[in-house]
Amino acid sequence: MNIIKIGGSLTYYIKPLLESLKSYKREEIIIIPGGGKFADTLREIDKNLSLSPSISHKLAIKCMDILGEVFSDIGGIKAYDNLFDLKREIKKERIAILLPSKLLLSTDISEHSWNVTSDSLTLYISKFLNVKNIIIATDVDGIYDKYPEGKLLNIIKADMIKGLTAVDEYFPTLLKSLNKIAYVVNGKYPERIIDILEGRNTICTKIIP
Amino acid sequence: MNIIKIGGSLTYYIKPLLESLKSYKREEIIIIPGGGKFADTLREIDKNLSLSPSISHKLAIKCMDILGEVFSDIGGIKAYDNLFDLKREIKKERIAILLPSKLLLSTDISEHSWNVTSDSLTLYISKFLNVKNIIIATDVDGIYDKYPEGKLLNIIKADMIKGLTAVDEYFPTLLKSLNKIAYVVNGKYPERIIDILEGRNTICTKIIP
Numbered sequence: 001m002n003i004i005k006i007g008g009s010l011t012y013y014i015k016p017l018l019e020s021l022k023s024y025k026r027e028e029i030i031i032i033p034g035g036g037k038f039a040d041t042l043r044e045i046d047k048n049l050s051l052s053p054s055i056s057h058k059l060a061i062k063c064m065d066i067l068g069e070v071f072s073d074i075g076g077i078k079a080y081d082n083l084f085d086l087k088r089e090i091k092k093e094r095i096a097i098l099l100p101s102k103l104l105l106s107t108d109i110s111e112h113s114w115n116v117t118s119d120s121l122t123l124y125i126s127k128f129l130n131v132k133n134i135i136i137a138t139d140v141d142g143i144y145d146k147y148p149e150g151k152l153l154n155i156i157k158a159d160m161i162k163g164l165t166a167v168d169e170y171f172p173t174l175l176k177s178l179n180k181i182a183y184v185v186n187g188k189y190p191e192r193i194i195d196i197l198e199g200r201n202t203i204c205t206k207i208i209p
Numbered sequence: 210m211n212i213i214k215i216g217g218s219l220t221y222y223i224k225p226l227l228e229s230l231k232s233y234k235r236e237e238i239i240i241i242p243g244g245g246k247f248a249d250t251l252r253e254i255d256k257n258l259s260l261s262p263s264i265s266h267k268l269a270i271k272c273m274d275i276l277g278e279v280f281s282d283i284g285g286i287k288a289y290d291n292l293f294d295l296k297r298e299i300k301k302e303r304i305a306i307l308l309p310s311k312l313l314l315s316t317d318i319s320e321h322s323w324n325v326t327s328d329s330l331t332l333y334i335s336k337f338l339n340v341k342n343i344i345i346a347t348d349v350d351g352i353y354d355k356y357p358e359g360k361l362l363n364i365i366k367a368d369m370i371k372g373l374t375a376v377d378e379y380f381p382t383l384l385k386s387l388n389k390i391a392y393v394v395n396g397k398y399p400e401r402i403i404d405i406l407e408g409r410n411t412i413c414t415k416i417i418p
């Protein structure tokens with residue numbers, strides 16, 4: 001089982017990405033949607049009107065559900081709101097989208113803060129699965145030593161990640177505490193994700209605990 | 210029972226509006242949220258990537274739920290996802306927010322199209338209630354004979370409404386078929402909504418069937 005978080009920044013590049021992943025079929029793939037512009041709208045409202053942190057957290061997760069349904073419709077990939085059904089059904093299609101609000105709100109497993117976004121939430125979700133690869137697909141090639149105009153890092157230890165990167169603030173700490181590996185990769189090049197699934201070297205950043 | 214649809218365009222003016230409505234208490238008020246910028250984001254995705262009309266419809270309604278929870282948090286007004294609980298509880302506080310997705314998706318009462326937005330959906334919801342006034346609160350003073358730079362119409366027959374107005378395309382037809390009256394009013398001036406609730410003349414447009 002592989003878990004691929006697809007960031008909202010890939011919304012307008014989603015069709016070829018989903019088509020490639022759907023036709024891959026050699027490994028089971030669970031897609032976790034980001035919150036995209038829906039979550040950006042919420043963040044802007046929060047910045048201006050100060051929502052309570054718990055409500056921001058809850059609604060940002062609901063934004064992930066909405067983007068998940070968008071991905072489902074565009075990619076022709078079934079979406080599930082629970083792992084029970086998803087794990088049964090993924091055996092057939094080899095790919096499924098998780099609408100994460102039910103799992104995340106019913107377990108209430110994470111801190112209620114904007115430091116925990118869909119990247120970290122993907123790690124929390126991975127706890128409930130027997131995951132081979134955790135892949136964060138975004139619109140940049142990986143993590144850079146500085147950004148912009150830095151050098152792409154092929155590999156980095158979680159606790160060396162600092163400042164503004166392609167993953168959220170809490171992600172490195174959580175990855176380390178889970179003792180997991182994750183890949184940050186540019187989803188505009190679906191072949192790179194396939195490379196990772198196949199165990200080949202590719203353009204991406206591997207984060208080790 | 211009065212039903213007030215609060216458009217997303219009022220998001221950044223929402224605090225004084227909700228405060229006034231909350232402290233009014235002489236009449237029961239149900240607030241129906243619009244979809245705001247959340248629905249705008251969806252519409253943009255639909256325009257670029259062509260979602261299926263039913264999914265757009267469903268997700269636009271989910272956007273109303275999200276904005277409803279935002280209003281609930283900012284205004285300190287309880288939100289309900291069903292009329293059973295709302296009607297029991299509104300007796301105490303005199304005001305409540307409806308998160309409409311459960312009602313609208315379970316009944317599937319409306320056409321799946323962008324011609325039917327939260328304005329028309331408010332009319333559909335009004336069918337399940339014994340409603341005194343239907344009020345559409347938006348960020349303009351009402352309906353104009355032309356816009357911009359037209360004259361504000363104090364009263365208009367539903368079938369005289371044409372072109373771009375403060376209400377969605379299907380609203381006039383539906384209002385007429387329901388044989389109801391509705392008011393379009395500027396929510397930046399909460400006192401105008403209170404005027405309508407009190408039966409006083411005010412700056413707004415009254416739409417008659």
